[in-house]
Amino acid sequence: MFETAALQPPRIEIARPAPPRPDIAIVRRKRRTSRERADEALIIERLQSAHAEYNCALFDGELGQIRMISRRMKNRLGHYMVEGGGQPAEIAMSLRHLERDPWDDVLQTLVHEMVHQWQDQHGMVLDHGQTFRAKAREVGISARATRPPTSAAIVKRPRLAARAGRGGKTQ
Numbered sequence: 001m002f003e004t005a006a007l008q009p010p011r012i013e014i015a016r017p018a019p020p021r022p023d024i025a026i027v028r029r030k031r032r033t034s035r036e037r038a039d040e041a042l043i044i045e046r047l048q049s050a051h052a053e054y055n056c057a058l059f060d061g062e063l064g065q066i067r068m069i070s071r072r073m074k075n076r077l078g079h080y081m082v083e084g085g086g087q088p089a090e091i092a093m094s095l096r097h098l099e100r101d102p103w104d105d106v107l108q109t110l111v112h113e114m115v116h117q118w119q120d121q122h123g124m125v126l127d128h129g130q131t132f133r134a135k136a137r138e139v140g141i142s143a144r145a146t147r148p149p150t151s152a153a154i155v156k157r158p159r160l161a162a163r164a165g166r167g168g169k170t171q
Contacts, residue, residue, distance in 0.1 A: 043098055044068050047110060051091075054111055058139040063117055070095050077101075078109040080116035080126065089120065111141050 047068045055063045067090040073079065077097045083089040091113045098106060115135050119126050133143035 040070055040095075040098075044070065047091075047093065047106075050107055050110055051114065054107075054114060054139075058111065059114065059118060063114060063121060066091055066117060068093070070098055072096075077105075078113045080113045080120070082120050082126070089117065091117065108141055111139060112136070115139065115141075 051063075051066065051068065055061055067088050069090055069092050071079075071092045071094070073092070073094040073096070077094050079092045081087070081090045081092065091110070093106065093109065093113075097109060115132060116126050118135060119132060124131055128143065136143035
């Protein structure tokens with residue numbers, strides 16, 4: 001009896017993957033659909049149109065055309081990027097800001113970034129210092145770099161409609 005047990009082939013167990021655990025969620029990025037890309041293109045078009053209008057009304061048409069993009073940003077509503085490294089200057093707007101906040105808040109951010117564009121085109125340091133604050137007041141926005149929790153109640157809207165009737169000239 002002892003001899004027959006030694007003649008049997010050894011038992012081989014095949015390792016199988018463990019079944020998925022329901023208590024562990026797999027985090028996957030949701031792919032953007034073509035519908036979302038079309039919506040984003042429409043928003044970029046609206047931003048470019050608003051840039052052109054505000055340029056004429058608030059900056060007397062002195063700002064050049066600029067590339068507009070939307071980007072994932074955790075701590076910013078918008079960002080002005082200077083030209084360099086073979087890349088053109090651009091204004092990037094936060095996707096979260098575009099999706100969640102009122103359009104008036106988005107336009108406030110756009111004009112804020114346009115003031116940075118104005119600084120860049122005049123060879124100034126890009127900051128939120130005295131010249132930035134003076135220009136921000138001149139064009140009718142808050143000089144704050146961040147949006148307060150109740151921005152609609154505190155920050156004035158850009159004075160596009162009020163200044164358009166005067167031919168875009170300041171007082």
